[in-house]
Amino acid sequence: MFITRIFSARISNLVFLNFILIDSKRNDANLVSREMAIQKKKKVAAAAVAAPEDPKKAVKRPVEASAPTPKKKKKVVVKNGGDVSAKKKKVVKKVKKVTEEEEEPVEKEVSKLQLLDDDDEEGLDGLDFTQQEGSDDDDLRDDYSDDDDDDLPIEKKSAALDKKKEKILKEGEEELQLNIANQATFELPSVEEIENEMKSVPNLEIIKQRIADVIQVLGDFKNRRDPAKSRTQYVEVLKKDLCSQYGYNDYLMGKFMDLFPNGAELLEFLEANDNPRPVTIRANSLKVKRRDLAKNLINRGMNVDPAAEWTKVGLVVYDSQVPVGATPEYLAGHYMIQGLNSLLPVMALAPQPGDRVLDMCSAPGGKTSHIAALMKNSGTLFANDASFDRCRAIIGNLHRLGVNNAVVCNLGGEEFSKIKPNGFDRILLDAPCSGTGVIWKDQSVKTSKDSQDVQRRHTVQRQLILSALDSLDANSPNGGYLVYSTCSVLVEENEAVVNFLLERRHCELVPTGLAIGVDGYTRFRDYRFHPSLSMTKRYYPHVHNIDGFYVAKIKKLSNAKMSKQAVLEMEKEKASAKSQKKKQAAEEAEDSEEESGDEEKAQNGKANGKAEAGKKKNKKKGGDDSDDDEDVETAPMKNIGSGARANKKRRNQKKAAAKQAAVKEDDGFNTVGNVKRAKKPTQFKSKVPKRAAARTGAKSVKNRRKKMLAKQQP
C-alpha cells in the first residue's frame, strides 16, 4: 500500500512536471499580444503561488492548483522523521481531505453560478475529462506529502521543479522585453511576400507573431504605423495571416473582420470557433421535471448542473461515464441533446396550449419537441421539412419524446402561403443558413462559403420568410407571431432578411423577451436597416459560450399581402373615399331637406292663411330675425320625434332665411322668385315707320349717287 502510494505520488509529480513544461511551451506559443503575454505570465505565477488556497480554481485547474507549496512542508517532515508535530500535521491533512470531499457540492454550486463566466467557459469548453482526472492527482500528491519519508530523488525533483518555474518566469519576462523591442522595428511585409511565404510550409509561429504585431499597429495606427504603408495594406496582411493561421478562405475572413473590427475580439471569436461548446441537454417537460432528471443522471454517473439562469429546462453535462445519447433516460425521451442556443427561438415564440403552430424547417425536431412541450401536447403543431430523409429524424424524435399533437409534413416552406394562407397563430422559421455560427461543429464551413453561396441562402431565406408571414393569421386572438432564427452570424442572412420582410409586408418587430443577447444591427457598413432591428438578438460563441445565433420576433399586422406603406396608402384612400361619400350623402340630405322645408313652408303658408301672409308682409316691411326664429319654432318639423332631425331642419331653415335676407339686400331682387327687370336705357325713337324710313333712305342714297355720277361725267 505504502509503496503503491509512493509510486503513484511519483507519477503525479511527473504529471505535474509535464504540465509545467507543456504550459511553458503553450506560453511561448500563445504570445498573441503583449498584454496577453503579460497576463499569462501573471497567471502562471499566481497559480503557482496562490492557487492552492482557492478552492474554485482547485476544481477548475486541479494541476495548476496543486502547486509546490506543500512540498516545502514535506521537506520538513522528512527531515524531522517521527516528529510529533509532523504527525499532527498528518492528521490535520487527512481531516482537510475529508472536508474537501464533503465540500464538493458547494464547489458545484460555485461553478453553477460561474457558468457564463469566461474562466469557467474555458474549463467547460474542452469538456476535457482528463482535467477532472487531474483532481485525483491532487489527492495523490496529498497522500505522498503525508507518507513520504526519505525519498531524496523526489526532493531533488521538487527543487528542480521550483527552479524550472523560476526559469520559465524569467524567460517569459525576457521574451516580453524582446517583443516590445521587436515592435519598434516591426516591418510589414507585402501581400506578395506573404503569398510566396505560403507556397512553402508556413511558419505558424512567425505568422502568429505578425498577427499580434499588426493588430497592435492597427490599434494605435497613428503612432505605430510605417508611414509608407496604408491601413488597407496592414489589413490585407492581417487577413492573409489570419486565413493561414485559422484555415479560412478570404471571403469568410473578410466577413468576420467586418463583424469584429476590434482585433482582440476577432481573435477571441476565431479561437472560439475552434473549440467545442459545452454539452447541454433539454429536460422534456412532457415526461420529467429537470430536477428529477438531474438526480437520475447523477445516479448514472453523469456530472450535470442547471445550464443557465435564463432556462428552466437546460442542463449542462460536465462529464459522463456513459454516452449522453444512449442512457435509459435518453431512450425513454426524458431529454433531448440540444445546444442552449436552440432554446432561445422557442422561448421567443412562446407557443400557448391550443395554438395552431408551424415549425417550417423542423428537422431533426429539437425545437419542434420543445414547442410541443410548451403547448402541453395540445393544439396542432405542423413539423415541416423539405428533406424527406430528415423528416424521418423528426418522426423518431417526436415519438421518443412523447409528442402527440404534431403533423409531420415534407414540403418546401414556400408552399405554405398557398396551402394554408393566414392559417397559423405562430410560426417558427429556423431557416437553412451558412452555419457560420457553428463552425466548431463543421470546420468545412471555413473554406466552403463564398459570396455566391451566401447570396443563394439569402434568396431562399427571403422566400421562406415571406411565405411564413403570409401563412400567419394577423387576426389570431393571441398570436400572429413569427420567429425567424439562424445559426449564422452574417448580416446578410439575418438583419437584411428581416428588413426585407418589413419592407414587403405589413408587420413589425417586437421584443424577443430573451434575457441575453447583443442587439441586432440597425446599420452595418453599406446597409441601413429599420431602427426596430435593434430589437432582434445576436449571440456569439466567444461572448455567450453558445453557438453563434440570431433571433427576431415579428408581429403580423394585417392579412393583406402587401407592404406596410402600400397598406397604409390603401387605408388612407379608403378612408378618404368613405368620408367623401359621407359628405356627399349629407349634402344630398341637406338639399332634400331644404326642398321639403320649402314645400312644408308653402303648405304652412296655405294652412296659416292670412295671418301667415300678414307676418310675411310685416317681415317685408322690416321684421327682424326673431320673427324668423319664431317661424322656425312654429314650423311643423318641430314636432318630429327625433331631436337631431328637428335641429337639422331648424338649421336648414335658418340657412334658407339667411339666403333670403341676402337676396333682399341684392338690388336685382325684391321678393323671392320675382325678378325685378332693370329699366332699359331710353333709346331714340323715330316717328317715321321703320320700313318707310328705310325706303326713303334708300331713295335718297340713290338720288345722291345719281347726282354724283352725273357730276363726274364729262
Ligand SMILES: C[S@@+](CC[C@H](N)C(=O)[O-])C[C@H]1O[C@@H](n2cnc3c(N)ncnc32)[C@H](O)[C@@H]1O
Ligand atoms: C437549421 S435546420 C433546422 C433545424 C431545426 N429547426 C431544429 O431545431 O432541429 C434547417 C432545415 O431546413 C430544411 N430546409 C432547407 N430548405 C428548406 C425549404 N425550402 N423549406 C423547408 N425546409 C427547408 C433543411 O432540410 C434543414 O433541416
